[in-house]
Amino acid sequence: MNLATSIIGIAAYLILAPLAGGLLAGIDRKISARMQGRFGPPVLQPFYDFFKLLEKEPITVNKVQDFYVMCFLIFIVITGCFFFAGGDLLLIIFTLTLASIFLVVAAFSSNSPYAQIGAERELLQMMAYEPMVLIMAVGFYLVNGSFNISDIVTSPVMAIQYLPGIFLGFVFILTIKLRKSPFDLSMSHHAHQELVKGLTTEFSGKTMAVIEIAHWYENIFLLGFVYLFFANALAWSPVLAVVVCLATYFLEILIDNNYARMKWQIAINASWIVAITLGFVNLLILYFIS
Amino acid sequence: MSTIFFLILFPFVVALALLVLKTDAARDIIVKVASIVIAAASIYLTVQYFSSGGKYFEFESETISYLMMGIEVCLAIMIFYLGIKYKKYLASVLAAIQTPIMIWFELSIGHHIHIANNLYVDRLSIVMVLIIGIIGTLICWYSIGYMKDFQHHHHGEADRRPWFFFLMFLFLAAMFGIVVSNNLVWLYFFWEITTLCSFFLIGYTKTKEAINNSFKALIMNLFGGLGFVLAIVVLGKFYGTLELNQMLAMGMMGVSVVLPTALLAFAGITKAAQMPFNSWLLGAMVAPTPTSALLHSSTMVKAGVFLVVKLSPVLGWNIAGIMVMLVGGITFLMASFAAISQSNAKRVLAYSTVANLGLIVACGGIGTYAAVWAAIMLIIFHAVTKSLLFLCVGTAEHNIGSRDIEDMDGLFGRMPKLATFMIVGISGMFLAPLGMLISKWAAMKAFIDSGNVLLVMMIVFGSAATLFYWTKWLGKMVAIMAKRENIQQNVHKEEWLVLTSLTVLTVVICLVFPVMSSFLVVPYLETIYQSVAALALSSGNMYIMSAMLALVVLLPLLFYGKTNKRIVPIYMAGANLGDDLTFRNSMQQPTSVSLRNWYMEDYFAEKRMNIIGVIATVVVLVAAFSILLGGVL
Numbered sequence: 001m002n003l004a005t006s007i008i009g010i011a012a013y014l015i016l017a018p019l020a021g022g023l024l025a026g027i028d029r030k031i032s033a034r035m036q037g038r039f040g041p042p043v044l045q046p047f048y049d050f051f052k053l054l055e056k057e058p059i060t061v062n063k064v065q066d067f068y069v070m071c072f073l074i075f076i077v078i079t080g081c082f083f084f085a086g087g088d089l090l091l092i093i094f095t096l097t098l099a100s101i102f103l104v105v106a107a108f109s110s111n112s113p114y115a116q117i118g119a120e121r122e123l124l125q126m127m128a129y130e131p132m133v134l135i136m137a138v139g140f141y142l143v144n145g146s147f148n149i150s151d152i153v154t155s156p157v158m159a160i161q162y163l164p165g166i167f168l169g170f171v172f173i174l175t176i177k178l179r180k181s182p183f184d185l186s187m188s189h190h191a192h193q194e195l196v197k198g199l200t201t202e203f204s205g206k207t208m209a210v211i212e213i214a215h216w217y218e219n220i221f222l223l224g225f226v227y228l229f230f231a232n233a234l235a236w237s238p239v240l241a242v243v244v245c246l247a248t249y250f251l252e253i254l255i256d257n258n259y260a261r262m263k264w265q266i267a268i269n270a271s272w273i274v275a276i277t278l279g280f281v282n283l284l285i286l287y288f289i290s
Numbered sequence: 291m292s293t294i295f296f297l298i299l300f301p302f303v304v305a306l307a308l309l310v311l312k313t314d315a316a317r318d319i320i321v322k323v324a325s326i327v328i329a330a331a332s333i334y335l336t337v338q339y340f341s342s343g344g345k346y347f348e349f350e351s352e353t354i355s356y357l358m359m360g361i362e363v364c365l366a367i368m369i370f371y372l373g374i375k376y377k378k379y380l381a382s383v384l385a386a387i388q389t390p391i392m393i394w395f396e397l398s399i400g401h402h403i404h405i406a407n408n409l410y411v412d413r414l415s416i417v418m419v420l421i422i423g424i425i426g427t428l429i430c431w432y433s434i435g436y437m438k439d440f441q442h443h444h445h446g447e448a449d450r451r452p453w454f455f456f457l458m459f460l461f462l463a464a465m466f467g468i469v470v471s472n473n474l475v476w477l478y479f480f481w482e483i484t485t486l487c488s489f490f491l492i493g494y495t496k497t498k499e500a501i502n503n504s505f506k507a508l509i510m511n512l513f514g515g516l517g518f519v520l521a522i523v524v525l526g527k528f529y530g531t532l533e534l535n536q537m538l539a540m541g542m543m544g545v546s547v548v549l550p551t552a553l554l555a556f557a558g559i560t561k562a563a564q565m566p567f568n569s570w571l572l573g574a575m576v577a578p579t580p581t582s583a584l585l586h587s588s589t590m591v592k593a594g595v596f597l598v599v600k601l602s603p604v605l606g607w608n609i610a611g612i613m614v615m616l617v618g619g620i621t622f623l624m625a626s627f628a629a630i631s632q633s634n635a636k637r638v639l640a641y642s643t644v645a646n647l648g649l650i651v652a653c654g655g656i657g658t659y660a661a662v663w664a665a666i667m668l669i670i671f672h673a674v675t676k677s678l679l680f681l682c683v684g685t686a687e688h689n690i691g692s693r694d695i696e697d698m699d700g701l702f703g704r705m706p707k708l709a710t711f712m713i714v715g716i717s718g719m720f721l722a723p724l725g726m727l728i729s730k731w732a733a734m735k736a737f738i739d740s741g742n743v744l745l746v747m748m749i750v751f752g753s754a755a756t757l758f759y760w761t762k763w764l765g766k767m768v769a770i771m772a773k774r775e776n777i778q779q780n781v782h783k784e785e786w787l788v789l790t791s792l793t794v795l796t797v798v799i800c801l802v803f804p805v806m807s808s809f810l811v812v813p814y815l816e817t818i819y820q821s822v823a824a825l826a827l828s829s830g831n832m833y834i835m836s837a838m839l840a841l842v843v844l845l846p847l848l849f850y851g852k853t854n855k856r857i858v859p860i861y862m863a864g865a866n867l868g869d870d871l872t873f874r875n876s877m878q879q880p881t882s883v884s885l886r887n888w889y890m891e892d893y894f895a896e897k898r899m900n901i902i903g904v905i906a907t908v909v910v911l912v913a914a915f916s917i918l919l920g921g922v923l
Contacts, residue, residue: 058855061870062770067850074845078838088831090731094722095838101721101761108765111700111870112860113883116765120888123761130754131747138738138746201861268893272751280747287743 006150009084013220017080021216022046028253035257050212056205061110068106069207073214075099083221086150089137092221099218100126103199103211110202118198122186124264128271129173135279139166140228142286153231160229165282167229169274171248176267177222179215180252182259183267223249291347293335294409297419297466301328305459309452314438317455321434325427328462332423336416344412344817346472346535350405358479359396362389365486369508378505384512392478392519399526400475405533408473413814417666418469418596421673425588426462428788432681433458433580435782439688440578444495454494458584461487465589469596474525474532478518481557481593485511488590491581492574503573510570514560514594521553534600541604549918551601552610555655556911558601559614562594562647565621566904566911571644575636579684582636586643587677592669595647598654599665603818605657613914615740617907618652619748621645624903626755630894633887635683635693638759639676642719645752646672646726652745653733659819661736664729666811667803671718671725674799678792679715682708685785689777696886698766703774708781709767711793716767718796720760723838725800732827755894762887769885772870800839804832 026043033040042048060066079095082088100122107119141147143162144155152159160167176183187198195201203211223245230241304324308317339345366389373382437451464487467480485508493504526532529540529547541547563571574585585591598605598614605611622645629641646668653665685708686701687693702709718724730753737745799806827835859866862873867880875881 059858060853060855061858061860063851063853063857064768064770066853066855067846068768070849071845074841082834087834088828090734091722091831091834094727094731097757098722101757101764104761105764105768109768109770110860111769111771111885113863113885114861116769116885119765120762123758124888126761127754127758130757131750134734134750134753135747138750141738196861275750276747280743283743283746287741 006085009086010081013080013084014077017220018213018216021213021218021220022050024219024249025216028249031250031253032257035254046212046216050209053209053212054206056208058205060204060207061112061202065106065109065202066207068102068109069203069210072099072102072106073210073217075102076214076217080217080221083149083224086148086153089140089147089149089152090134091147092149093133093137096218097126097130099214103214107199107202112202114196114201115199118186118195118201121195121264122199124268125176125183125186128183128268129176132169132173132271132275132279135275135283136163136166136170136225138283139163139279139286142283142290149228152228155232158230158232158234158237162286163229163282165278165285167226169278169282170225170229171251172274172278173271174222174226174248175252175255176271178219178249178252180256182255182262184256184261185264185267188261291349291409293331293338294347294411294466294470297328297331297335297423298463298470300324300331301459301463301466305456305463308459309456312449312452317451318434321430321455324459325431329423329427332419335411335419339411339416340413342411344410344814346407346410348406349408351408355396355475358476359393362392362479362482365389365482369486369512373505376501376505378509381505381509381512384509384516388512388516388519391523395519395523395526396475400522400532403526403530403532405473407533407535408476409470410472410535411470412817413810414596414599414666415469417670417810417814418592419466421588421592421670422462422465422469425673425677425792426465426584428791429580429584429588429677429681430455430458430462432583432684432785432788433578435784436580436684436688437578438782443688447495450494454491454578457487457491458580461491461584461589465593468593472534474518474522474534474537477534478515478522481518481561482515484590484593485515485561488574488585491585492577494577494581497576500576503570503576506573507570510560510567513567514557517553517556517560521550521557524553525550538601538603546608547604548608548610549921551604552613552914552918555598555601555605555610555614556915558594558597559617559651560594562591562598562651563644564594564617564648564651565624565644565900565907568621568625568644568903569900572637572640575634575640579636579680579687582640583677583680583684586639586680587673591643591647592673595650595654595665595669598651599662599669602654602657602662602665605655609914609917611655611657613910614655615652615742615745616655616910618648618650618655619742619745620903620906620910621648622652623648623748623752623755624899624906626752626759627894628896628899628903629759630755631889631891631896631899632759633695633889635686635695635698635763636680638695638763639679639683642756642759643672643676645756646676649730649733649749649752652748653736656736656740656742656745658736658740659815660732660739662815662818663807663811664732664736666814667729667732667807668726670799670806671729671803674792674795675715675718675724675726678711678789678796679719681785681789681792682712682715685781685789686712689780695763695766699885700769700771700774701767702769703771704776705778705781706776707778707786708789711789713764713767714793714796716760716764718800720756723800723835723842725796725803728800728803728827728832728835735827766887797839797843801836804829804836807832 025046030040076099082092104119104122107115143159144152187200226245226248227241230244231237366385369385370382464480464483471477489504489508492507493500560567625641625645629638632638650665650668653661719726734749860870864873864875866873872880872882
């Protein structure tokens with residue numbers, strides 16, 4: 001991928017990702033409502049909520065948490081830019097980690113009981129999904145001989161053929177990353193939250209709006225990872241990849257609505273077992289055939 | 291060559307002076323002047339030999355060899371005596387086996403082996419000399435203030451500070467010796483001196499715990515020393531050389547040097563506190579904090595990994611290499627897990643050190659170009675960041691009276707400057723775009739390319755654990771608690787100077803690491819590896835990292851702590867009584883809140899992690915040596 005396409009990728013991401021992400025959230029809420037036998041809000045409701053948040057009274061619990069939340073947004077956007085510029089997968093994963101740490105630190109800084117428990121749970125979730133995410137990057141590298149996304153999407157092979165186990169494992173931990181039940185331990189949009197709003201308890205108004213938009217940016221490149229399993233040099237593969245992305249997101253909504261929240265022990269046990277079985281075995285086979 | 295002699299002898303002379311002079315004023319001045327001189331000499335050495343790719347010195351001296359032998363005998367007798375005095379007979383036994391073998395060998399075989407080059411300097415030595423000469427002396431400088439407080443806290447006890455500073459400077463001298471000796475007998479001599487220095491430093495307070503732990507360290511390192519002696523004997527008897535560069539050259543030309551390599555690597559593993567020998571480094575935490583900082587960051591354990599990195603061209607996919615890889619990998623994983631369960635800040639740091647050394651050792655074991663690059667980078671970044679963290683914890687301990695992370699609640703309000711330094715240090719240990727993460731990234735890539743899928747899994751899971759234990763500590767540091775009294779004016783100015791320098795250094799070396807890589811590390815690797823493969827990190831990614839770092843530094847400077855929003859109390863389970871620490875419960879009683887971290891004892895209990903790690907590594911070591919000895923016999 002040359003400089004021009006990289007710049008186009010970044011520009012498109014910066015402008016379109018929040019729109020697509022917000023729309024996805026709206027569709028999510030609509031489908032969830034239908035699954036629960038409700039009519040549901042308008043599809044554009046997330047945007048209405050966003051603008052409403054901006055108009056709230058500006059209050060905060062300390063002088064620093066807004067700074068951390070802003071850094072969270074900045075580094076989420078940078079992560080996405082690396083992704084859509086065709087950058088290095090490991091660089092993307094490490095930048096994403098940095099961004100997530102800023103959010104956790106913002107919650108810790110409030111020294112509020114609910115926010116802190118949310119922050120500790122968020123950390124636990126990160127520890128749960130991190131191995132599988134890294135294994136995914138290793139898998140792509142072994143298949144394509146490169147960590148660069150620009151090489152992966154122009155490769156002659158379709159990664160899913162070699163990485164079926166890793167794909168399933170990634171979809172599994174995507175439930176955590178997309179903050180879906182049963183693993184929405186640290187925070188959630190739903191009412192079944194025993195920790196008030198967990199991680200985000202002490203955020204309000206504009207700060208909350210920043211977190212919302214950051215999540216829209218984040219969700220887009222998370223689905224981008226799913227895209228990578230299917231996209232390659234073939235002309236029709238991007239279409240297939242987008243369809244699979246949407247199907248995956250639908251599956252996550254389905255899981256979200258069919259499971260009650262589980263205990264944190266189950267989240268970490270299940271994620272690590274998945275990483276060791278599906279991820280490790282898939283890697284072993286890759287090393288064996290190469 | 292005179293600079294080398296100066297670097298070894300000058301700290302030794304200073305050490306003697308500090309042993310004799312007992313007044314505070316004299317000690318302050320000598321330590322400060324000596325630190326500056328040593329740091330300057332290290333930099334001078336760098337300038338002097340930088341352009342030469344690697345220089346070996348033809349230098350022979352019977353007298354020095356006999357002098358070393360004499361000192362070794364004296365030291366062995368001392369260990370033997372101390373072992374009996376404190377009823378630690380194993381130490382006596384080991385000393386009684388090791389030194390006679392060495393003397394017998396030197397008098398019978400070693401005597402006839404011609405040593406062409408006793409000393410050398412190459413770019414790896416330069417890296418180590420700079421670490422020892424700058425980080426090591428900074429720690430000595432810090433100790434001036436710290437040890438005054440220490441003596442104050444322990445008043446009524448004998449003032450053993452002359453002894454303490456004697457050992458610190460002797461340690462530096464021995465470390466310089468290790469990194470420039472090409473003659474393995476000399477290397478062994480300096481190696482044993484560091485073992486003894488750490489033994490005395492750990493036992494400094496002479497409490498029962500300190501004495502027990504110091505003997506634990508001594509015994510484990512004597513085991514390593516025994517491995518070293520056997521390696522020398524094997525090399526001298528079967529290969530007819532005692533020079534490190536000769537041995538490496540033989541190995542690279544296809545002669546099998548697996549047995550001596552494995553023995554030397556074993557010595558490196560004990561000194562680098564790898565499992566099953568990690569407990570000595572944990573026990574070393576009883577010593578005054580500068581000791582821990584010195585042992586962990588720039589000396590002792592770095593001597594261990596230095597030797598492993600030095601051996602890396604003859605490691606790789608042979609029995610010795612596989613042994614080293616697996617021991618390093620297992621140690622990285624299990625020590626990272628064990629760190630989660632710790633609330634004592636020094637123990638968290640200790641486990642983190644053990645884990646990172648594991649990573650370096652594993653990289654050395656793989657022995658490819660990219661792996662060794664990662665290992666050297668890890669050594670550099672770890673030395674700076676870990677010394678910063680240790681010294682921060684030392685200062686915190688003397689001012690808040692505890693080294694428990696739970697007691698560091700609200701440190702940001704009480705000691706804002708110190709908390710900021712700690713935040714930089716903690717971030718430096720695991721976050722992009724800072725040093726350790728960059729090196730870990732390279733290490734991971736090297737692991738993947740090595741084809742060892744087990745190692746890949748170890749680094750993947752170990753990294754996840756690393757993220758967890760550092761961030762929960764970071765969370766304690768950033769927490770803002772209202773109405774805390776600022777107590778940081780009590781800190782000695784020497785401590786501030788050192789802490790500030792190390793913090794700046796942590797950031798600066800991350801900014802300039804692409805330059806360090808291309809002028810220092812890569813040229814070193816080019817002298818060893820004929821085929822220079824692509825680096826783990828493309829130069830593009832390196833510059834992206836530097837740019838991100840600039841952003842991370844700039845953002846807080848511009849925007850940190852600025853808000854025009856109204857500040858409101860936090861949400862609690864009942865009405866907040868206004869101080870954010872108490873609320874009114876449903877019975878109308880005030881209830882105070884206390885927040886604690888997660889330690890996940892059910893998953894990562896320290897004891898269990900150690901047992902698993904020790905068993906696994908013992909199996910690896912026993913299997914490797916059985917195979918090797920089976921081949922010989």
